[in-house]
Amino acid sequence: MKALRFTAWKTKPSLQEVERPSPAPGEVLLKVAGAGACHSDVAVYDQFDESTVGPQLAPAYTLGHETAGWIEEVGEGVLGLTKGDAYLVYGPIGCGHCAACSRGQDTYCENAAQTPFLASGLGKDGGMAEYMTVPARNLIPLGDADPVAAAPLADAGLTPYHAIKLALDKLQGGGKTALVIGLGGLGQIAVQVLKATTAATVIATDMKPEAMELAGRRGAVTVSGGDAQAERIRELTGGRGVDAVFDFVGLTPTIQLAQKVVAKQGRITVVGIAGGPVQWDFYSNPYEAELTNTYWGTIEELHELAALYRDGHIEVDVTRFSLDHALEAYEHLEKGTLLGRAVVVPHPDAPAAATDAVREQVAMGV
Ligand SMILES: [Zn+2]
Ligand SMILES: [Zn+2]
Known part of the structure; x- marks a missing residue:
């Protein structure tokens, strides 16, 4: 599959062919609907190096920390999720067991110095790809709302x-x-x-x-x-x-x-x-x-924000780019020529919302 990879400090990301990942126990494989391009990605590939940020952000990985998509496959032990349903991804991934993580505030994980990455798309492979793996705990249901426009909610909204x-x-x-x-x-x-x-x-x-x-x-x-x-x-x-x-x-x-x-x-x-x-x-x-x-937000807050979006209280202004044109999205972002958010859409022909035709019960908890 194709993925937009950050491969070295002070180097523009590049589109590469990589292996499609498999979900580990507790994870799902998501077919990416949309991945937002964020100014902090530009800081990651243009400004930072090992002297300014921790090893968690060191290359190489796939960018994209504002992602939404459809469940494609579930890993061992994951219960209650249905193939084809649309979810938003809560990006930060902490240790999962400290006091901050236990309240869904992985952004302030007390063991951050020991974690291998900060978030999906920030140290761990993110959403600028055809598929990505996500811990099931980090999925926020989108119901029938459009997952492409929802993607920026994960950061620009939260x-x-x-x-x-x-x-x-x-x-x-x-x-x-x-x-x-x-x-x-x-x-x-x-x-x-x-x-x-x-x-x-x-x-x-x-x-x-x-x-x-x-x-x-x-x-x-x-x-x-x-x-x-x-x-x-x-x-x-x-x-x-x-x-x-x-x-x-x-x-x-x-x-x-x-x-x-x-x-x-x-x-x-x-x-x-x-x-x-x-x-x-x-x-x-x-x-x-x-x-x-302030810095980013909690899992619970992303559930609340997604509910406002599903209920029609929030419109997200997006400009869509194909995965092949993902670098152009960042060029526009750097020049400030976009109104709203650039969203990379790896599967432009996929139906936006889950329908009965694409819903398919998959074996759970095996
Ligand atoms: Zn961001
Ligand atoms: Zn923690």
């Missing part, structure tokens, strides 16, 4: 969902406001999650007019950049400030904007990994305003 869940106590009740800075793939999903899970007024800002228009159609009040940006946002809160700010960029000016508009006892979550430094001292932020970062 990351904002987790950040919003952690800020929900700031947004409960009437008269609250949230601000989304940066309306790429993650920011567009954040607007929709905020609309679906809170009664807050959602304010959104971005440099691209078409991204602002899309967020406006999804119920956000949009504010453009420029000198009066912070004042305009404060006005929209009645002068109180924003209860929860989500910065999907993470540059110095965007974090400074967040500091200017956050309310007393509000919360700023920096989600974007641009790494901009900012000054913090006792007087720089309003009283008791929190400033924090």
